[in-house]
Amino acid sequence: MPEAPPDDLPALRVEHVDVTYGRAVSALRDVSLTVPHDSVVALLGANGAGKTTLLRALSGTLRLYRGAISAGRVRYGGTVLDGRDPVAAVQAGVVQVPEGRRVFTGLTVDENLRSGGLGLSRRGSAQVAEARDRVFTLFPRLAERRRQAAGLLSGGEQQMLAIGRALMAAPRLLLLDEPSLGLAPLMVDRIAEVVREIHAQGTAVLLVEQNAGMALSLADHAHVLETGEVRLSGPAAALAGTDAVRRLYLGEEGAA
């Protein structure tokens, strides 16, 4: 099998990253992890462990919170992402779906999807239509409601719209921040299916979750963050078997 050049199959490499807020509060210390081009990687951790901070560091939105990467490197393929703005991440193919969905509630479903393509330089309407058709195939529900205000969708539908909006930017790596948050169990299963589908279509996924059971069932690799540091790393199946993870994140009281 011929080796493909590294640029065609880029990986996200986070190398020894420190993040501080307001030049004082240290939120991440010496975090390193890799998301290979064809993988689903899960990032677990309790509230305040630094999961969302890491995503902000990747997508370039730390600045909105007065935060900065104070040491280390973030690279996607050949592109350096640390110190860059969100436009750079989107154009490199790294697109984040924010926690809590954050769809534009006053805009229609269609306009929300159009907004997903704003980061790319002018695209032909044919390309936009093609991207939208892909989203509608994945989420037929959105096609039915395309002229409705996004604020009138249910929570599950909004999560689908948030994912669909990100897919409009044709990402090669999708950053998902707590997609199952606040959703009914059936809808969580549906989201898991969608993540599998997106991965099958060739997009790598970094999945941040508190629902460790769901995340570990989807992921190849997983990392556990604790108070700003990577505590555990390894294949998802192996992590799911460790006592610490079972006790802390899978809620199995009996596991000793």
Next chain:
Amino acid sequence: MTGLLDDLLGGLALGAVYALVALGFVVIFKASGVLNFAHGSLLLLGGYLTAVLHDDIGFAGALAVGVLATALLAGVIDRLLLRRGDPDPHTAHVQTIVTIGVDIVLLTDLSRRIGGDLLVLGDPWGDAVTRVGPVTVADSRLAAIAVSAGAIAVVFGLFRYTRWGLSLRAAGEDLEAAALMGVRLSRVRTLAWCLAGALAALAAVFLAAFPAPGLERTTGQIALKAFPAAILGGMASPAGALAGSLLIGLTEALVAGHQSELRLLGEGFGDVVPYAVMVLVLLVRPTGLFGTKGAARV
């Protein structure tokens, strides 16, 4: 009866011009969270440039220069005075206060130049009137209505159909989510300031045209009446600003038309009316006519 029609047409013309100013407030607020207190001075600058240039390069050319220069200055204020680099959502209130300072500087300089003069803008309508059935209307008012309606239609078209408009509406709702989509917040914001400046300069023409005597150093203060119009419309809603402006324009004209009957309320009540209307609307709808906290299902 003709008196009422007169008042309604006058109010419509006034409201249409207020709408140009109020839309500027709203566009700036949506894009940057800033209340632009320098808006009246920007308006005055646009009018001033048109007034001093129209002798040499004609009204149309002077207006074009006035509109472009005001747009440019608004963009420069945003880029160089209010922020350096990326928009920072945490400092919108500080930037709002900076606009007060900008206003003082601009207004002081323009007042010195204008002095006590009444400047003529050289608009083509002069004091000509058109008779429509029983009603006599000043051409300048018809022009105000037509030009404002055209400009407003263009602005709403920009909101709806362009990438810039979509970016603005997305950023106005959720700055971070828009940033995550790769919206170039800085560029979107500067363009918003430029558009608002251009609209203000355009409004200056009609505020100085007949039946007003001309451009005075206090003309910029009229912009303050568009401020309650924007607020009662919901501040972040262009449609609300339009409705608010028409409401205030019509009320003002009707009150002025019936001043003798309203003597009870005191002389010059017309000047207070925009604020009275604003207070009344906000008592009933605290978020403004079209302002919502977002009709969202959770």
